[in-house]
Amino acid sequence: MSIRVACTGLGLFLPGFPNATAWAEKNELPAADPRKPGGLAYDRVNRRRASQMGRAIGDAVVDAMAQAQVDGVTTPVIVGSSIGEAGAMLGLLDKMWREDEPMSPAVFTVSVHNAASGLLSISMKNKGYTTSIAADYDTPAATLLEGIGLLATGTNAVVCVCADEASPRSLLEHAPHWDMLSAAVVLQPEGAANAIAHLSVDDCSDDRSGITLPAAEFAEGFAHSPQVGMADLVDAIQRGLTGTLALDRGNGRGYRVTLSR
Numbered sequence: 001m002s003i004r005v006a007c008t009g010l011g012l013f014l015p016g017f018p019n020a021t022a023w024a025e026k027n028e029l030p031a032a033d034p035r036k037p038g039g040l041a042y043d044r045v046n047r048r049r050a051s052q053m054g055r056a057i058g059d060a061v062v063d064a065m066a067q068a069q070v071d072g073v074t075t076p077v078i079v080g081s082s083i084g085e086a087g088a089m090l091g092l093l094d095k096m097w098r099e100d101e102p103m104s105p106a107v108f109t110v111s112v113h114n115a116a117s118g119l120l121s122i123s124m125k126n127k128g129y130t131t132s133i134a135a136d137y138d139t140p141a142a143t144l145l146e147g148i149g150l151l152a153t154g155t156n157a158v159v160c161v162c163a164d165e166a167s168p169r170s171l172l173e174h175a176p177h178w179d180m181l182s183a184a185v186v187l188q189p190e191g192a193a194n195a196i197a198h199l200s201v202d203d204c205s206d207d208r209s210g211i212t213l214p215a216a217e218f219a220e221g222f223a224h225s226p227q228v229g230m231a232d233l234v235d236a237i238q239r240g241l242t243g244t245l246a247l248d249r250g251n252g253r254g255y256r257v258t259l260s261r
Helices: 018-024 044-049 051-067 086-098 105-109 115-123 137-151 228-238
Strands: 005-013 078-079 130-133 157-163 181-187 199-204 243-246 258-261
Touching: 005 018, 005 051, 005 137, 005 157, 005 228, 018 051, 018 228, 044 115, 051 105, 051 115, 051 157, 051 181, 078 115, 078 137, 115 130, 130 137, 137 157, 137 181, 137 199, 157 228, 181 228, 199 228, 228 243, 228 258
Parallel strands: 078 130, 078 157
Antiparallel strands: 005 181, 005 199, 157 181, 199 258, 243 258
């Protein structure tokens, strides 16, 4: 049986849309403006170390936490990413195998899959639980289920954030490429006073006839991202929709989320 929980905060970063409000209002930045994340969650040192994806994760997390009014020092953060810091990892491999040069220890420390969650935890001085999850196109569902599981153990609030950097061309030669995006939700127990929606994650199924909510109208580059399901969820909640939404756009095992008020 699915556990119903409240959503109390939303965060989003897309190049051109620096936060969830900008996306909801379709207030895209001018092409001449910087379209990179600011890394608002990081201190000065860790902002320099964080990748563009890591900074986008930080921006979405700060956005969601501010709306939910939860404590950044104690609230657990679950970070989902399909390919993680693949760009940094591929750069290190190129140095070692193609250029025959030593790898940088500093770059290595931020090439691991949980680099973003670690830098985020350090910068926010977060003493709460944190972990990183990878489940390919099912990463949004796995991240939400991990967060819901924490609430079931008595946690008061948890941030679930999913992101992937732009797909490295050398990593995906024969598959659709995608652009970077990051999306976050704050989950709290059912009936939270500041709830903007309630949700439950349904069992996976190949039968998609019960899906009633449309995917968000993202540009094609974002639509191929393994994490677009979390962005679809943020969009649906912002629009006040209720019903059943796919979390994988047909590329995963068929996990769905049911939205209600």
